Amino acid sequence: MEHKEKKIAIHVSHLKKSFKQLEVLKDISLDVAEGEVVVIIGPSGSGKSTLLRCLNRLEAASGGEIVIDGTDITDRKCDINKVRERVGMVFQHFNLFNNMNVLRNLMLAPVDLKKQDRETARKKALEMLGRVGLSDKAQAYPHQLSGGQKQRVAIARALCMLPDIMLFDEPTSALDPEMVGEVLEVMKHLAHIGMTMVVVTHEMGFAREVGDRVIFMDGGLILEEGTPEAIFGNPQNPRTRDFLNKVL
Amino acid sequence: MTRIITTYGQLLAVAMGQTLLLALYGLFFACIIGMIVGIMSVVSSRACRFIAAVFVNLIRGVPMIVLAYFIFFGVPYLWNTILGIGGMTLTALQAGSICLALNCGAYMAEIIRAGIESVDVGQMEAARSLGLPWWRSMVRVVLPQAIRTMIPSIINQFIITLKDTSILSVIGFPELVNTAKNVVAATFMSFQTWAIVGAMYLVVILLLQWAAKALERRLKYGA
Numbered sequence: 089m090e091h092k093e094k095k096i097a098i099h100v101s102h103l104k105k106s107f108k109q110l111e112v113l114k115d116i117s118l119d120v121a122e123g124e125v126v127v128i129i130g131p132s133g134s135g136k137s138t139l140l141r142c143l144n145r146l147e148a149a150s151g152g153e154i155v156i157d158g159t160d161i162t163d164r165k166c167d168i169n170k171v172r173e174r175v176g177m178v179f180q181h182f183n184l185f186n187n188m189n190v191l192r193n194l195m196l197a198p199v200d201l202k203k204q205d206r207e208t209a210r211k212k213a214l215e216m217l218g219r220v221g222l223s224d225k226a227q228a229y230p231h232q233l234s235g236g237q238k239q240r241v242a243i244a245r246a247l248c249m250l251p252d253i254m255l256f257d258e259p260t261s262a263l264d265p266e267m268v269g270e271v272l273e274v275m276k277h278l279a280h281i282g283m284t285m286v287v288v289t290h291e292m293g294f295a296r297e298v299g300d301r302v303i304f305m306d307g308g309l310i311l312e313e314g315t316p317e318a319i320f321g322n323p324q325n326p327r328t329r330d331f332l333n334k335v336l
Numbered sequence: 337m338t339r340i341i342t343t344y345g346q347l348l349a350v351a352m353g354q355t356l357l358l359a360l361y362g363l364f365f366a367c368i369i370g371m372i373v374g375i376m377s378v379v380s381s382r383a384c385r386f387i388a389a390v391f392v393n394l395i396r397g398v399p400m401i402v403l404a405y406f407i408f409f410g411v412p413y414l415w416n417t418i419l420g421i422g423g424m425t426l427t428a429l430q431a432g433s434i435c436l437a438l439n440c441g442a443y444m445a446e447i448i449r450a451g452i453e454s455v456d457v458g459q460m461e462a463a464r465s466l467g468l469p470w471w472r473s474m475v476r477v478v479l480p481q482a483i484r485t486m487i488p489s490i491i492n493q494f495i496i497t498l499k500d501t502s503i504l505s506v507i508g509f510p511e512l513v514n515t516a517k518n519v520v521a522a523t524f525m526s527f528q529t530w531a532i533v534g535a536m537y538l539v540v541i542l543l544l545q546w547a548a549k550a551l552e553r554r555l556k557y558g559a
Contacts, residue, residue, distance in 0.1 A: 144465055169467045169468070169469055170467070172467040173466070173467035175465075176466075177465040181458055183456070185459065185476075185477050186481055187480040196476060196477075197467060200476065201466075242462075245466070246465075249466055
């Protein structure tokens, strides 16, 4: 039983994405197993954020196939909202709902989608806030929080839907340097409790420490993938070497 | 001046009431039209956006006085005589309200569209990423934020519409300007009469602005 095959959480094959004439993703194939932490690195404009946004159909694929937990989301007839309930996303610019306090940010989707009744959702929200270390901020409005606090609230908001998969789109890029650590800590904790995660980031330290697998993208293609040790220790592709030389 | 007020004051006050009634009907339906057309112009359906754009440009491209004549005289004529169906009558209040609602509605639609577009797309994306459908995301997240930025423009449009009721004197609705004309015709005291009428509009509009400021203050969140 020990060598049981891990279930595939995300299956991407021959994904293509174009914006008008511009081909952003050329031919991406990728499998992510349940509980795996995949970190995507690469220069800006390489298509890594677009790939992530295709995984919950914030961008519709132009070609290829994306299967999330057994549901083909490139199928026009699939109920994308049902899939999104199970796929949390954290954005570079937090995107907390400015018209609501923290607690209502966390409770909105669970209550509105009738996943949880009001009282359960409230308890869950407070529990998640505790988990990201912000129990005292339940009544605060987003504009009263620091960047790091906003991002932790955003993570808690996604967790309130009890997702199977979490997508992180450069979660620390908009933060002041001294706030990066607190957000990465929360993400590390998530990784340790077995959350399936796909993380687009420039934090090489995080990729090395937490990633099960690192993917290097450039020009809309996956150029290299492997364990953090392999990618950072002994990159094979010259473009990977070049990129790592610049950022490390 | 005092003679105008003592003799015709009540008449003018009633006329002001008619002006406000007309404005109220017009604005009520304008808000509905504006909301529908405004949202139609931000949905993904091309057909919806096209219809919204045609409506807005059509109304904006026609002077309101022409629209007033068209609705009050033209539409019943089309219905009764050209199409020969007959039996259609429009009171000046009905025609005036429709005219105001269409005219103000088109501008409101533009304000609402701009308000929705001023909300960062990330807000909609975050709501959608949690599994909320487009419409729920709009109602719970985007519109509440959009409305806050729209309020000054909406109040401005309300004021313009309130003043535009004076144009509807041309179809014989007994609002303030129409009534004032009769007072001037009877007394020849045009300076006094128009000064009083001007002051009446001014007071109502200042009151409206004051109420709007109070509303705006109340809508600031978490301050």
